[in-house]
Amino acid sequence: SESTPGPMGVNSATYAGFHAAGIPGAITATCSLVLPSVIIIILVSRALDKFRDSPLVKNGFYGLRPASAGLIFGAMLEVFVASLLHTENWSGIASLGSVINVPAIIIFLVLSLGIWKLKKLHPIVFILIGAVCGIVFNL
Numbered sequence: 001s002e003s004t005p006g007p008m009g010v011n012s013a014t015y016a017g018f019h020a021a022g023i024p025g026a027i028t029a030t031c032s033l034v035l036p037s038v039i040i041i042i043l044v045s046r047a048l049d050k051f052r053d054s055p056l057v058k059n060g061f062y063g064l065r066p067a068s069a070g071l072i073f074g075a076m077l078e079v080f081v082a083s084l085l086h087t088e089n090w091s092g093i094a095s096l097g098s099v100i101n102v103p104a105i106i107i108f109l110v111l112s113l114g115i116w117k118l119k120k121l122h123p124i125v126f127i128l129i130g131a132v133c134g135i136v137f138n139l
Contacts, residue, residue: 009033010030010033010034013029013030013032013033014026014029014030016029017029017030083101083104083108084100084101084104084105084108085099085100085101086098086099086100086101087099103137104137107133107137111126111129111130111133114126114129
């Protein structure tokens with residue numbers, strides 16, 4: 001699902017705008033969704049430039065690093081569980097074989113080895129390989 005460009009909200013806004021008013025509608029809808037966030041980010045970044053040397057700001061960002069890492073790890077763990085396990089079979093009496101998604105684990109290991117060995121390939125190649133594997137193996 002993440003092999004298409006852009007977040008889902010941007011894709012939906014562009015699609016709805018295009019169907020409502022063609023290309024100008026798509027551009028207007030996309031800009032209407034993205035521009036407020038861009039303006040706020042610009043204003044916040046300018047304000048942070050003024051307080052860059054403040055100990056309070058430095059400590060705040062120092063605390064945000066582990067929190068961000070934890071959120072990213074949590075999202076990764078959810079994707080791993082959803083991809084590598086049959087969570088619908090998860091119960092107290094389910095056998096281990098009915099819970100583990102063996103084809104997905106094998107594909108994951110092969111692709112991980114491929115990424116490790118072929119580090120010079122562009123990341124989009126691996127995204128496309130993952131999309132094809134998901135479609136072919138219905139994972």
